[in-house]
Structure formats: structure tokens, C-alpha cells
Amino acid sequence: MKPLGLFIHGPEVVDEGEAEEALKTLKExxxxxxxxxxxxxxxxxxxxxxxxxxxxxxxDMRPSEVVDDFLKRGLDFIVLVNHAKTEESGFVLGEGILRxxxxxxx
Numbered sequence: 001m002k003p004l005g006l007f008i009h010g011p012e013v014v015d016e017g018e019a020e021e022a023l024k025t026l027k028e029x030x031x032x033x034x035x036x037x038x039x040x041x042x043x044x045x046x047x048x049x050x051x052x053x054x055x056x057x058x059x060d061m062r063p064s065e066v067v068d069d070f071l072k073r074g075l076d077f078i079v080l081v082n083h084a085k086t087e088e089s090g091f092v093l094g095e096g097i098l099r100x101x102x103x104x105x106x
Contacts (some may be wrong), residue, residue, distance in 0.1 A: 005070035011045035012083035064100035
């Protein structure tokens with residue numbers, strides 16, 4: 001099975017256990033998961049949670065660079081996991097990532 005990309009953004013999603021839950025659920029559903037952190041603020045949370053061997057924190061990539069990296073690695077399906085303060089701010093984040101990603105493909 002081709003892996004899917006699990007894009008983790010922000011410390012809250014790690015601290016609240018949502019990143020770990022997403023990884024567990026996807027793996028239990030039979031998916032091969034490649035997980036990476038986008039942005040820098042979640043790095044300490046990943047280390048504190050002991051997840052640095054599961055979530056790639058080695059590259060210090062901006063969110064749009066994570067999308068680009070996943071696609072270059074042949075991952076056609078990407079799941080964004082973020083703990084937004086509001087539904088609107090979550091949509092704005094997603095739009096911003098896609099807008100900035102389009103800079104890479106122009």
C-alpha cells in the first residue's frame with residue numbers, strides 16, 4: 001500500500017494527543033503513514049511527547065514545504081492535523097498553506 005502523508009502543524013495538536021490519535025487510527029485502518037511536522041513551534045512538543053522517531057522533525061520546513069516534500073516523495077494523499085482555535089482559523093490555515101504551496105509549482 002502506498003503511504004499517505006500525515007502533516008502535523010502546531011504544538012497543541014501534539015500536546016492534546018490528537019497527533020498520536022491520528023497516527024494510531026490511520027495505522028489501525030491499514031494505512032502506511034509518513035508523518036512530518038510543518039512549522040517550527042511544534043518541535044519541542046514532538047520531543048516532549050517522545051514522538052520524534054514517528055514524526056519527522058529533522059527538516060525545519062514551512063507548512064507549504066511539507067506539502068511539496070510529500071508530493072516529491074510520491075505521496076498523493078495528505079492529511080493535515082492542526083488544533084485550530086476556531087473552525088475559521090483552521091480553514092484560513094489550510095488556504096494559506098495551499099496558496100504558498102502554489103508558489104512552488106509555478
